[in-house]
Amino acid sequence: MIGQEVDGVYEKRWTLFRVRPGDLMQLLQLMSRHDVNLKAEPLPPDVRVVDACYDSETEQCLVVLESAFYSPAQVRLSRGNWSGGWDELVFALEEDALPPVRPRHLAGDVRWEAYFIPPERIVQLLQTISSGENYNLPPMPPDTQLMDAFYDSERRAFVLFLESSFFELSDVEGKGSDIRVGMPERHLNLTREEKTS
Numbered sequence: 001m002i003g004q005e006v007d008g009v010y011e012k013r014w015t016l017f018r019v020r021p022g023d024l025m026q027l028l029q030l031m032s033r034h035d036v037n038l039k040a041e042p043l044p045p046d047v048r049v050v051d052a053c054y055d056s057e058t059e060q061c062l063v064v065l066e067s068a069f070y071s072p073a074q075v076r077l078s079r080g081n082w083s084g085g086w087d088e089l090v091f092a093l094e095e096d097a098l099p100p101v102r103p104r105h106l107a108g109d110v111r112w113e114a115y116f117i118p119p120e121r122i123v124q125l126l127q128t129i130s131s132g133e134n135y136n137l138p139p140m141p142p143d144t145q146l147m148d149a150f151y152d153s154e155r156r157a158f159v160l161f162l163e164s165s166f167f168e169l170s171d172v173e174g175k176g177s178d179i180r181v182g183m184p185e186r187h188l189n190l191t192r193e194e195k196t197s
Contacts, residue, residue, distance in 0.1 A: 007077050012086065013070040014050060017063040019091040019122065021100060021149035021160055024061060025115075026093050027125065028188070029144070032137040040091070042130040043123065044069035052119040054151035054158065059099045061151070061158050063119045065089075091126070100148045100161075111167035112147060112183040115160040121188045122158075128190070135190045141166035157187075 030038060044067035051064040075084030128135055141164040148161040161183075171182035 005077055007079065009074060009076050011072045012075050012084070013066055013068060013072050014075070014084075014086045015065045015067070015070050016086055016088045017065055017091070017122075018058075018060045018088060019063075020060050021158070022146055023091060023093045024117065024122070024158075025140075025144070025146050025160060025162070027091075028137060029140050030093075031125070031128075031135065032139040038129045040126050040129040041089075043067075043126055047123060049119045049123060052151055052156070052158070053153075054149060056150075059149075061119075061122070061149070063122060065123070100146050101163075102148050106172055106181070110170045110172050110181055111163055111165060112170045112181055113162050113164075113167050113186050114183055115162055115186045115188065116152070116155065116157040117160065117188045118157045121190065124190055137188075137190070140164070 027038075043065070046069070047065050047067045049063060050066045053062050054060070055062050071087060073084050073086040075082055075086065140162070143166070144162050144164045146160060147163050150159055151157075152159050168184065173180045173182070
């Protein structure tokens with residue numbers, strides 16, 4: 001969470017980074033192939049994650065970044081909420097990325113996995129793209145769909161709920177609107193690709 005400051009006006013060198021979960025899923029799929037030439041603007045060398053959340057209205061993952069290279073901005077803290085005119089960065093692979101499906105009713109077999117992605121890993125992905133370095137990422141099944149997304153503040157990670165016919169069956173409990181789905185968890189861990197001589 002952002003600091004422990006009291007209500008007031010502050011000068012911060014922050015930038016708000018936005019990425020839709022559908023673009024994030026597609027980025028992971030492309031990076032696992034190693035045959036796609038992706039490009040991204042380099043981030044400052046001292047960049048760090050200050051805070052993160054999920055905006056359900058815009059269906060975007062939001063990450064507050066801080067760096068001495070960012071322009072200072074006047075921001076206000078009031079009752080735990082920050083507001084101000086800091087710059088924004090938007091990462092998008094497609095103009096119209098598919099939003100989460102968010103099914104209202106789960107019928108039949110459910111094959112879901114929960115993909116945990118800490119905001120620091122997103123920064124690392126962008127740094128990887130801008131540097132041209134390769135990482136080993138496990139490929140996702142070709143029929144993978146994004147079912148839902150949110151930010152888990154306790155585990156400090158974005159969670160993408162993915163569905164694929166290649167996944168194992170999930171445990172579904174409850175009826176009506178009170179349904180719980182027990183599913184495997186997958187965590188984004190980046191390992192550098194070993195170079196062969």
